[in-house]
Amino acid sequence: MFYLGLIWEYFTNYVKTRLTYRADFWVEVISDLLFQATNLIFIFVVFAHTETLGGFTEAEVVFVYGYFMVPYGLYSCFINLWNFGDRYIVKGEMDRILTRPAHSLFQIFLENLDPPSLIGSVIGIIIMIWSGGQLGLEMEWWYIPALIIMTIGSTLIYAGIYIILTSVSFYSDSPTGIIPLMVNIQTYGRYPITIYNRAIQIILTWVLPFAFVGIYPAALFLQREEMMAMAWLTPVMGLLFFSVSLLLWNSGVKRYRGAGS
């Protein structure tokens, strides 16, 4: 309850800050959407040259992309760690965080709330409905609860991966950390994973499991039998990765408190 109250409090502060910079708000929303649009362009261009990709049609791949946008939007809104190394380690704001009575990671989430990202989630749902219509998918009653469970699972995986990578900042000496390197990798889970060789499949499933934020859970709605088992693993992997990431974060903070900055 305490933490829920804080979310609301920080959210209202976010709104107040944003109202002072209205133009920025729209620049941010539009650049976010263009960011998504360029990814869609890749799909469209590729399918101008081939009928299917790893047995998936264009509409199916677009559907997977639509699914991806939903957890991605949630993740970007609540877990925005983009500036962590720079702001909290190099500039020393971590010290301030540690003098406050709430979990450090949670405070950092709250200080970086980014509600406009949720627009991406909405557009993702629209894309799913549209491409689902093209595929002739029938809406079934279990789609909505399944979508909620899968979205939570995927968001937790995404959060887990990025918290783990951010925890590296506690050990690394570089201000930017290694998150920028991941920008491209996160897109790879959105394509039919079977086109890659074994090693890359293993990486995208178990090491940097971006496939659980894309192809696997989306396959459930596309009713792809071959990936059904993986789809249902999504919430399990989500809990697992998120828990591991919290452990790593806590040990990173411990190290920070041992070594200082």
Add this chain to the structure above:
Amino acid sequence: MQAIEVQDLRKTFRIQQSRGGLKGALQDLFAREYHEVAAVNDISFTIPQGEICGYIGENGAGKSTTIKMLTGILVPTSGHIQVNGYVPYQEREKFVQGIGVVFGQRSQLWWDIGVIESFQLLRKVYQVSEADYKKRLDELVERLQLQELLSRPVRKLSLGQRMRCELVAALLHNPSIVFLDEPTIGLDIVVKSEIREFLKDLNRTQGTTILLTTHDLQDIEALCSRVIMLDAGSIIYDGGLNELKTRWGRGRELRFQFGGAVKAEQLNGWTMGLPVTWTQESDLVATALVPADMAVSDVFSRILSQAEVTDVQISETSTDEIVRQIYSSGSAEKPEVKLHV
């Protein structure tokens, strides 16, 4: 109960040793060399509740490291700390409820929104009840005269205004111990003295224990009954400010201006039998150094009865000077003061 208890506290850092040049940097990429530095070296002290204690030392002496350990940010390498009944680094979230921290060089307020919004948020973070918050805020705002500033965003405040708001932010949850790291840095004289007055008041009315680090010794003189002096990670002095002065001060200096030329022998003759040393600037001006345990009036009466004096100035060794001396000698043991005549 003691507010702060520190026993054999030690903090060592592992510092990467860079091998210079391109070749060295390439070697560092594959294998690194480290060496250990003790930033805080087995220090012990206790601070009773309700005391204002100054924590001073040169840059890099280990002040900030100590403060960070006392506030639970850093975990000590070894030794024992107890603050407010807690071991700071163990139950961090519970512990920090009872302390307030101000880092003079870093803001804890949100940059873009009104000051009052930051306070509201901190109220939630520290789970202060609405009634307590209102009462406390009113008091603080009244005392520090912040009424007009509350709705302004922090980025529009002057440094002095901001620092007053930082103090409020650190005190909203009514902490019983307050840590201030350079609270007056960069402020003008007026704001400095306002803040000193405020802290004194806070200590007197609420019994708040205050530990502050500073480079401005006037802060110490105005506020602290007790000083802990740190050098290269070790405590070199811990005790009252007055004691420091008597132990280190060279007594008082009487600077006489004479109506006619005087000679050194005459000066020494006048104070024959008294432990006074003379320094002569010119025929007409000479300074007598009077030890702290001797009455100045004795010297006065002797001189005035024997020489024509046009002007006299009395001065005491300033704290600044004392501290400078201690640092340059590297120890707080009373040195052999050699005086030249």
Add this chain to the structure above:
Amino acid sequence: MSSLYLDFIRIRFLTMLAYRVNYYSGILVYTLNIGVYYFTWQAIYGGKEQLAGFTAAQMTTYVAVSWMARAFYFNNLDREIATEIRDGTIAIQFIRPYNYLLVKMMQGFGEGIFRFTMFMIPGMIIAVLLFPVQLPTSPVSWIGFLVMLFFSFLINSQINILIGLMAFFIENNDGLMRMKRVVVDLFSGLLIPISFFPGWLTGIMNFLPFQAITYLPGSVFTGRVQGTGILEVLGIQVIWFLILLVPIYFTWRAARVRLFVQGG
């Protein structure tokens, strides 16, 4: 004076060496990137000999060289500049006796030298070992490619500087920077060679500077452009380099006015 600027190159090179975690993860991540795109294109070709003027073999080489070129020309000048503008340290840069933008360029170049020797060359060796990459045989292609690679760096850095300077005019340009990164990766031909785009989009691409960053040098390396053709594509790069100086000059001037009038 010029030795001062050389020093900025040297210092940045040494700084980059200090970031060990970034170095090791960088090598792994770039190898993974090449791998993923290699297999994606294999799937897209699906046994077809040729698509949009690229043979399957040329595509493999193109993927490897594009990613390795990116490993070289990539830098964070936009973020660095934006951060310095936002936290106000840029004001100090104005009172120093050097040209701020030139210093940034030099720092970028120091990083580039690091990336070339420590990322690109070892990365290329790994890529050649793992995937069927065909290196050019003619020395002219090699020389042409290396010269063009340098211009890739210049043009990419110019774009970064422009985006970074936008922080003077937009309070929060994080979104803009993120978008730029995606746009450059896509429209430079890194993710898809320009000739794969539909005709109208290729037409637009030809009037944008992005293709000069990856697509043109990549075409030389794969041997799709040879002989005097190399001079032609190099010419396009030089022209873009010169054209981009204009908006940088005006943005910089407007930024200074803004800084002096409004105090940042």
